[in-house]
Amino acid sequence: MITVEMKEWTGIILAGGLSSRMGSNKALLPLDGSIVLEHVAEAIAPAVSRIIVAAGPNVDAYQALGYTCVEDGYPGKGPLAGLHAALEASETEWNLVCACDMPLVQPSLFTTLQRLAASDKTHPAMVPRLEGRVHPLVGMYHMDVLPSLEQCLKEDRLRVTRWLEEIGCRYVEAEDLERAGIQDAAAQLSNMNTMQDYQDLVNKRPSSM
Incomplete structure (x- = not known):
């Protein structure tokens, strides 16, 4: 049986993509005086004891x-491959994962997933599924x-x-998240692949977030 200890979790940020459709590294795009990757890190940090960045070929850019x-x-x-590298470096049984291109994600999403894990000791992975679409890069x-x-x-x-x-x-359905108090899961799980996506998400992001 898989056990869930709430004290020690690792946060994994997947940031090793080439951002070919964006034209530049999406993790380093500016956002509210910081960069997108830092906003994802700030969201996941309250729930974990350590953060690992799966950097792929971008190690030098994040050091x-x-x-x-x-x-x-x-x-x-x-x-x-990024998930594999980060899990190999992790020293905890459970790991929270998020792609680097979700700047609207909030700490409440990760703490909610942790609470769900505490009540479900049979599944080795847990990810959101909204309206039939699986979001495997956050979970x-x-x-x-x-x-x-x-x-x-x-x-291969x-x-x-x-x-x-x-x-x-x-799969954590939208109804599961709503019952846990997450009413804006679709917005939080919005990701960006193009410069237009980035501009749209920046415009959606309240200044207080």
């Missing part, structure tokens, strides 16, 4: 931020997923959603 940065052990194999992953994750990378089976099915992931 000055003060977080542990790891390179992919399987370069060029997408977010699964929780137990260290037990590492062997199957590495096997997928070795075999890189579809994240298929891997989630294989490991028996639990």
Whole structure:
């Protein structure tokens, strides 16, 4: 049985993409006097004891931020490779994960996921699913997923959603989040791939957030 200890969690930020559609590194885009990656880190920090940045080829760009940065052990194999590298560097059983391009995410989303994990000790991963769309790059992953994750990378089976099915992931529906007090999950899970996406999210972000 998987156990959930609320004292020790690691936060993982996936920031190893090439941002080819954006035209520049999306994690480093300015936002409210800081950068996008820092806003994601601020949201996840209250729930974890340590933050690891899965930096891929961008290690040098993030070193000055003060977080542990790891390179992919399987370069060029997408977010699964970043998750694998960060989980290998983690020293806790449970890990909260978020992509670097979700600047509207709030601490309440991560603490809510932690509470759900405390009541569900049978699933090695837990991610949101809103209106049928799975959001695999924000959620929780137990260290037990590492062997199957590495096997997928070795075999070039890189579809994240298929891997989630294989490991028996639990999907947290919009209704689950609403009952826990998260009324704006869709907005929090908005991500950005283009400069227009970035501008739209900046405009949505209240100055008080």
